[in-house]
Amino acid sequence: MKRRYMYCFITKYYYKKLCLIMDNRGLIIGLALVMAVGVYVGYTLTSVSGPLKCEELTCGDDTLALPEDVSEPEDLMQENKKAEEPEPLGLSENNSAENDTTDSNETANEIGEPEGSIRGMKDAILELFWGEGCPECATEKDFLAEMEERYPDLEIMMYEVNADEDNLKLFMERCDEMGLGCGNVPVTIIGNTAFAKFRDYEGDFTYHKQEKAFVGYRNQIETSIMNELGILEYDDPDGWKDGIRLIASTDKEIYYEKGPMEITAVIRSERDVNSCYVATRGVVGGTGPYVNGREWVHLKRGENKVVFKESAPRCFGCGGFKPGVYPIDVWLEKDEEIIESIALRIKIEDL
Secondary structure (H helix, E strand, O other): OHHHHHHHHHHHHHHHHHHHHHHOHHHHHHHHHHHHHHHHHHHHHHHOOOOOOHHHEOOOOOOEOOOOOOOOHHHHHHHHHHHHOOOOOOOOOOOOHHHHHHHHHHHHHHOOOOOOOOOOOOOEEEEEEEOOOOHHHHHHHHHHHHHHHHOOOEEEEEEEOOOOHHHHHHHHHHHHHHOOOOOOOOEEEEOOEEEEEEEOOOOOOOEEOOOOEEEEEHHHHHHHHHHHHOOOOOOOOOHHHHHEEEEEEEOOOEEEOOOEEEEEEEEEEOOOEEEEEEEEEEEEEOOEEEEEEEEEEEEOOEEEEEEEEEEOOOOOOOOOOOOEEEEEEEEEEEOOEEEEEEEEEEEEEOO
């Protein structure tokens, strides 16, 4: 009986151990897999043909020792650069820059380009509006033929306006663009400068009020040509100040409250002058000047126009304005120096 009990006890003990092992079977399987992988890695490492030796590297440096048949990096880059540079097309080693220029000119002639500047691509264009039977026109045409020969980069375009209606229409359009009188021919336009009539002798830079253009003295026309071509040199660098004339006006003499106001400044210059200011200031009340304008301009030789659009004060009394006469100053300034100035006076009335 006692032996039978012991047998049952032992059987029960080992049965519990077996159940515990079965409950931890996931852990056992994981351990078995780890052991298998370790064995495989160890076998692989031992199958490699020996460890790397220090002789295969430049010891003490991080750069690899290159085999003898491989170029150094700098040499390799130079060889690649030489390979990428194309050889000059159509030129041998003995060809000079002079031969290159000759070949270029021959190529241009083959495709029909003229030797000089082509029409419409020259440095300056002069327009002459003339009429058949006009003696001054015929004289100026002869003069302009001399100018065309003297200045190859000048393009002269002539329009006869008496018999050609299209030319007459163009003449009226150009006069309207430049604000000319267009009372007579010849009229010469170059750049921003217009000349009325032609005088086959020298004269001062003179403005013709009726034609609203300069008098066409031959020396003044040639000076304008040189100025437009950029080859005019002045002995006196500050002499341009003597050739400045400022004219200013308002569109009305009497203004009413809130009424629009235009102040026009016309600057006539004998030269091109860069970086100038045209300014106006006036109608000063208790709150300061009501008119206060400033425009930055590059003056071209000839007539230059600047228009300031202002308005009369909006409120009398509250702004310190009263009906009456008020001054307006207009001036031309360069490098903080006033070159020319004009004082205008306007009258402001209450509604």
